[in-house]
Amino acid sequence: MSLTSLTALLAQRASTLAEAVGNPLTPPDYLDLVRHSRDVDDLAEQVLKLCAQQSRDAGHTWQEIGDLLGVTRQAAFQRFGKPIDPRTGEPMDKTVRMTDAAERAVKIVTDVIEGRMEEARQSFNAQVREAFTDEVRGSGMATVAGLVGAFEGFGEPAPFVRRIGDHTVVDVPLRYEAGDMKARVAFDADEKVAGLNILPPEVP
Incomplete structure (x- = not known):
C-alpha cells in the first residue's frame, strides 16, 4: 500500500476513534476505544515504517532517522531495515514468531x-x-x-x-x-x- 493510501486510512481510523470518544457527558464504550486505538496504532506503525524506508531511499542515514526517533542508528536499522542474509543473498525474515x-x-x-x-x-x-x-x-x-x-x-x-x-x-x-x-x-x-x-x- 502506498504512503498516500496508508495516511488516508490512518486519518480515517483516527477520525473514527475521535467519534467513538463521543460527547464528554456520555461515557463511551471503552472496549471500542481500545479496539479503535489498536487500529490507529497498527496503521501508525506501518506509516512510520514506510516513511523510514522512503527516507533511506532518498539518501538519509540511519543516524538521522535514529536521532529523530531518539534511538541509536543500530536500533533504527533493527526496527525498520531490510537486512540481507549473506548466506543466501535473500532478505532476512524479521517476523517474530515467539508470541510469549x-x-x-x-x-x-x-x-x-x-x-x-x-x-x-x-x-x-x-x-x-x-x-x-x-x-x-x-x-x-x-x-x-x-x-x-x-x-x-x-x-x-x-x-x-x-x-x-x-x-x-x-x-x-x-x-x-x-x-x-x-x-x-x-x-x-x-x-x-x-x-x-x-x-x-x-x-x-
Missing part, C-alpha cells in the same frame, strides 16, 4: 536475579547451561551492583522484542538504585536461551 518471548524473558531474568538458577537453566540451551555457572552469575551480579547498586524492579518502557538473524531478542528494562540497565535475552530457533546479558541502556 517478552513474558518468558521477564521470567528468566527474574529467576536469574533472584538466584533461582535451577528454574532459569530449564530455559537455557546446552551451551549456555554449561557456561552460565553459579560462579559466573555471582560475578556478573557483583559487577552490576558495583556499577548501579541494588536491583529495585523492572523499568519502562515495555520489553522490546525483535528478530535478529536466527534469534529472537528481548531487551528488558531494569531499574537499580543508582541507574538503569537492561537485560538482553536471546532465544535460538528452538526457543531456548542462547544468550543473557545485563547491559547499559544506551548499548544498541
